[in-house]
Amino acid sequence: MSITGLQNRIVRRLRFDRSEIDWKPYLYLLPAFVMIAVFLAYPLVDTFILSFQEVVTLGIQGEKRWVGLANYEAVLTDPLFWRSAKNTIIFSFGMLVIPLFLGLGLAMVINRGIKGKSSLRALIFVPVVVPIVVAGIVFSWILSPNGLLNWGLTAVGLIERPIRFLNSIELSLPSVMLMVVWKRTGYYMVILLAGLQGLPNDVYEAAKIMGKSRWAMFRYITLPLLKPAILIVVVLGIIDSLRAFAHVYVMTGGGPSNASEILSTHFYKVAFSYFNFGKGAAYGFILFGMALVLSVIAIKLSGGSEI
Amino acid sequence: MQEIERRRLLQGIAAAGTIGLAGCGGGGGNGDGSSDGNGGTGGDGGGTGDTQTANGGGSGSSPIQITLRERDDPMAAYAPAFNEGHDDIEVKASIQPPEEKYRSLISEINAGNAPEVVGLDVIYLPRFVELGALADLGPLYNEMGHDDYFDPLFPDFTTWNDTIHGLPFWIDCSVYVYNKAHFEEAGLDPESPPETFQEFLDASRAIKENTDYTPLALNLAGSGSLGLELFFFMPHVWAGGGKLFNEEMTESLIDQQPAIDALKFFKTMYEEDLSTDPTSNDTWTLPPFINQSTSMAFSAGYISHIADQAPEVWENMGTAMFPKPEGGTQSSFLGGNAVVIPEQIKQQSPEKFEAAKEFIRWSQSEDGMRTTVEDIGYLPPRQSGLETDYVEEQSHLYDEFTRAMEQGHAPPMHPKIIQMQDPLNGALARALLGEQTPEEALSQAKSEIDSILQQG
């Protein structure tokens, strides 16, 4: 078909369509669209612009100066950013890796059907509904020098002096991770259990007839079929590792000496305690970008978009 | 101070959590940096402003309403105390916990509806001046002509870029409290508390040996308790002539001998088990003192509540300035709030600006200072504020506060001071936990603070 022919066709269609457009669906969508625009798009765009600016003066007529990529550079050259990034990777083991394995194991045990399965499931899920701040405070008590754990360890003679779990360079981050694992395992277990329960029984029977071992069934059937559920868990874990704030803030405040500082707590300081508006905005977008990129990578690596 | 702000925030988060935020990851979300500031409760200032302005300064009929923004419930007492003597101006107190207060103040200023008068934590003063947010109060200061301000408050507490942008409102200083009964039990003279590092160590050792009490309730570097490293640690550095940074604000001096000596003093206290854990996350030092598990506690000047909570302790309690190195001068951290007027009030409404200034005039008067001392429990900016019958009656406690007000230091003033707390806090933690020697830790802190200073 010639270009002009094609053009004519398109033009004709456009002309025709214009008079035929049914505006009603758009009208119905309008409230939702306005809400999204006001509460999501506007702040996002505003913050994005701010990340290339420096606030010189406050006020309605407040002066802002364009600084190009300086805010991003400031974040990325901040040694604490990299320290926090490293800690966040470690933290993600508590947020994602360890509870994923534990949750998968528990889900499979429960799915196979054991005695007291429903009460066990409820018990494992309880931590999920405990508010994070409450959990943080309770774990702080348990881990404090005169807390339950030290009492127990001293009582059985494993240690002589109480261990300072939370204000220790080495132990503060693992201590927070302990609480996070406790809270996340049940969460992942429920998601994975739902996935497992959705798997048809006959594929396992088919494998059984083929003489496949338990491990082969797990490796070649359960894991691949559970991929969508695992992917949800992984993406949630990545995003929550980057968002996790109260976990660390309540228990260690990021210390001692930034030993448990993670990106979100550091971001909080930069943006909201230091009043570095532009740098804070840039930091926020870096976190946003990281969450986006890592999630996309996770989805790509898993070889599918069926999330 | 930051430490208190954190506590308040935690309470807020905890409350929100129990309502049902559950495990969703609390606050702190990642995406939108600045927009979070919009979350403030909006101003109850300025709202009625336009109509008032339109009415002009008509005398009599209805008073001009202005809003005072403060951080704790007790500070609401300023409003009735002021209103009692003023028919033409009515002050309303608007209380917001610190963490929320500054964020919402910023968004209110950006929206053009800032409160008329703000009690601004003095360590934020340089940053807000830098952002062009505060009106010049130099003329007001000169016009009032008070000549008995405590020395450390001018110029440091009030002045940035050679201009006075705030006047001292209520002052909080750092001291230590001690239990005289415990001192006697330990064989110490309850009327002459230790004054030097060495005396302090000796007294602590005596308490430890002769009694069942932990000598000192201390916190310096609890993670997340940013603020205490300035409030409790810096006076010991100042006592030896040290500083956080130089006059030109180009270089940190925290690696110098006075800071090293101070840190070594605390390290000894800690290593010999003479204090509670100074790196603990439990930032409150007074509770163990109040329940008599410790004989001494580093404290703020806000102690009057002990009278109700533990009368027995209150009866036996003494206050003293922090110890000093041999040959030094005892010091204290004079924090607290400056009273400021947002620049936009001056621009938008001359009447409100005048009303706000009238409030500040009152806050610096004997009447206003009496409210600060007696109703609220903090210290007044001027000496005459401590020359009252009430203070006279409590002289055994106030004498040391008076000395602290005279000998103490205003905070190190810099727009990025909050940012500098983090390296200092970390250095103290590392040294106390034995990760680094005091010299190494402070040297690292110096270079980190240097780079903050050099960011300009």
Added chain:
Amino acid sequence: MNIELNNITKRFGDLVAVNDLSMSIQDGEFITLVGPSGCGKTTTLRMIAGLETPTEGTIEFDGKDVTNASPQERKIAFVFQAYALYPHMTARKNMSFALEHTDVPEDEIDQRINEAASMLGIEGHLDKRPPSLSGGQQQRVALGRSIVRDPEIFLLDEPLSNLDAKLRVQMRAELQQLHQEIKTTTVYVTHDQEEAMTMSDRVAILNDGKLQQIDTPGVVYSQPANQFVAGFIGSPSMNFLDCQLDGSSKTLRTSAFSLQAPEEASEDVETLGVRPEELTIAPSGEGDLSAEVSVFEQIGSYNILYLENDDLDEELVAQVEGSNHFDPGERVDIQIDPTHIHLFDRDGDAVYNPPLPSKE
């Protein structure tokens, strides 16, 4: 391979799924287990597969007791109703998966897959995943997956029930053809008597966990062992009428008509069974009874009449030639061939069946 089921019983708690079932299946035979849902046919198949263990009784393969043997020890292949394909594997991988990590060399696996694929006509789809295949293609992959394992016994559990009617008929023929080619003992479970009749060497009819009859399709159709089999096999179903035998006159009496009874008829006859195709339309006045057409169903090659007679409680169903048309309300005369009737006693057991039609 011969399969011998000896007095198999399977209970799930209080429920008796299979009750004292015995059956022997010859090597190379295509046998169908058919019955209404819940009759125990799938449970029986699963016990043969080793997916369930009988509560009582034994199972022998070629004389060897395999009652407690695991599925893989039995060298069987099982085709599931919902195919049980692995959605994340390609068709080829689905087929090769069974053979991986066995002693079958890789090139032979490929060869077997290609053979099976061409046998089943799915050569072009080997690299697709099940979700992008049609139901019939998935079914073929599932069959192929079984074939490549070269099993001793094929077990198929309602394999065609998820397909549409047309495809079902086509697959039916293909399965038969497949069985002709590979000659493997095949046990096929279905609830569809038509499948059972068209495909099998022998049909086993089950009800309530009990075997009702096992024989060739011709026999179970012409000489049902009992009323259940008579009613279950054949579509439309056999007509059943209450009747008594007048011993002296050798006459069968129903409430509407009488018939000459066959020689073998005995006193305890209670039910007369007549297949719809044995009810013929007679010229007016010449029939055994007259009835009114209540519904006329036009099928095409034949048509179905639903008939009502005032003296009969039951509705009669007659199958007539496609060329015959009737209108509801029309009255017709019906003739019954007394040599093609079935008689059942009080317990429903057959008392009389017509002789098998001889092959001509």
